[in-house]
Amino acid sequence: MSLGMENLRALVLNSTYEPLQFSTAKRALVLSLLGKAEVLEVDGFIVRTSVREYRLPTVIRLNRYIKMPRRSCVSFSKKNVFRRDNYTCQYCGGGLEMTIDHVIPRSVGGRSTWDNIVTACRKCNLKKGSRTPEEAGMKLLMRPKQPQFLFHSNISSIAPQSHVDSWTKYISNSDKVKAVTKL
Numbered sequence: 001m002s003l004g005m006e007n008l009r010a011l012v013l014n015s016t017y018e019p020l021q022f023s024t025a026k027r028a029l030v031l032s033l034l035g036k037a038e039v040l041e042v043d044g045f046i047v048r049t050s051v052r053e054y055r056l057p058t059v060i061r062l063n064r065y066i067k068m069p070r071r072s073c074v075s076f077s078k079k080n081v082f083r084r085d086n087y088t089c090q091y092c093g094g095g096l097e098m099t100i101d102h103v104i105p106r107s108v109g110g111r112s113t114w115d116n117i118v119t120a121c122r123k124c125n126l127k128k129g130s131r132t133p134e135e136a137g138m139k140l141l142m143r144p145k146q147p148q149f150l151f152h153s154n155i156s157s158i159a160p161q162s163h164v165d166s167w168t169k170y171i172s173n174s175d176k177v178k179a180v181t182k183l
């Protein structure tokens, strides 16, 4: 089953659809063939055995719930805030000239923490100024939280864009995920 596809990864979800980790796509296929997981997403990549061919999964969901140990949290940085928010303005959903916005402005005591910092495009940031979203008549797309799962750039950089797209569906907007990336 080696067709030079060792670098392909699959996102493994818990039975609750929470992201757990990345595994090799081949391992994900084996788990599904063993009946331990169901395949949620596939891509155009195929492996052949002498008997038949299989489409390599990009996302699988485990049939049994796995309890994950607590791991260290994602460190707070501007880059990780951008990654958490998918490089998308949390006010207008746009994606140009990203800046960091304090939801509760610093001038009234807003702190630089995961739950008070969001990605904002320059335009929205200027419009909001040093006001709260309510005062500015602006609405956040999501309540910001400390993420517990982020793509490591080394995973997305070696993955085909179609893989990254299928993973994003299960990772973005999931503010309750308790997982770590693991190669």
Ligand SMILES: [Zn+2]
Binding pocket: 089, 090, 091, 092, 093, 094, 120, 121, 122, 123, 124, 125
């Ligand atoms: Zn914006």
